[in-house]
Amino acid sequence: IAGITQAPTSQILAAGRRMTLRCTQDMRHNAMYWYRQDLGLGLRLIHYSNTAGTTGKGEVPDGYSVSRANTDDFPLTLASAVPSQTSVYFCASSLREGSLNTGELFFGEGSRLTVL
Amino acid sequence: GQNIDQPTEMTATEGAIVQINCTYQTSGFNGLFWYQQHAGEAPTFLSYNVLDGLEEKGRFSSFLSRSKGYSYLLLKELQMKDSASYLCAVLDSNYQLIWGAGTKLIIKP
Numbered sequence: 001i002a003g004i005t006q007a008p009t010s011q012i013l014a015a016g017r018r019m020t021l022r023c024t025q026d027m028r029h030n031a032m033y034w035y036r037q038d039l040g041l042g043l044r045l046i047h048y049s050n051t052a053g054t055t056g057k058g059e060v061p062d063g064y065s066v067s068r069a070n071t072d073d074f075p076l077t078l079a080s081a082v083p084s085q086t087s088v089y090f091c092a093s094s095l096r097e098g099s100l101n102t103g104e105l106f107f108g109e110g111s112r113l114t115v116l
Numbered sequence: 117g118q119n120i121d122q123p124t125e126m127t128a129t130e131g132a133i134v135q136i137n138c139t140y141q142t143s144g145f146n147g148l149f150w151y152q153q154h155a156g157e158a159p160t161f162l163s164y165n166v167l168d169g170l171e172e173k174g175r176f177s178s179f180l181s182r183s184k185g186y187s188y189l190l191l192k193e194l195q196m197k198d199s200a201s202y203l204c205a206v207l208d209s210n211y212q213l214i215w216g217a218g219t220k221l222i223i224k225p
Contacts, residue, residue, distance in 0.1 A: 043205075106161075
């Protein structure tokens with residue numbers, strides 16, 4: 001693994017189904033993020049984690065949950081998918097020490113999710 | 117509320133120069149970033165400005181004026197591979213990134 005890896009790259013699922021998007025990084029970055037990207041809108045933060053064992057809500061957290069059991073992994077779960085969650089999801093990581101955030105994000109290749 | 121504005125789309129000619137503007141209104145300021153995103157790919161880091169002035173990096177330069185809430189990305193000697201979306205993002209007082217919707221740059225031969 002080099003950098004940050006997401007899986008699956010693409011998925012179609014029926015509304016009401018549960019779905020987990022996986023994200024793994026090997027850069028030992030403290031902070032990890034999940035964004036969604038929709039046409040005409042900027043990247044919107046769903047959830048974030050500043051360090052292993054902690055998570056926080058972003059701008060659009062409803063319908064999503066995350067966990068950060070260790071430094072490397074940051075899965076995103078849709079408990080019961082709805083069509084409005086059709087989007088491209090990007091996982092990202094950054095080096096962050098306390099309140100110091102270099103701000104430079106390293107992104108995974110994205111997961112294209114379609115909810116029917 | 118927090119807001120970042122940039123043009124939706126711009127067109128330029130191969131070999132020319134193009135300037136992509138970004139204006140922002142955010143809760144605090146801890147730096148401004150430009151990212152490049154090719155269609156169907158992940159964004160990649162281009163530049164970071166936290167002090168006023170121009171930062172040059174090869175064919176790309178980024179300018180910041182904090183008093184005006186304004187930045188631009190300048191691309192020189194345009195190449196076809198520069199066709200991409202360019203995302204402006206501001207690090208706010210909580211050290212969270214606020215993103216603009218991006219500017220799609222189309223390069224014509």
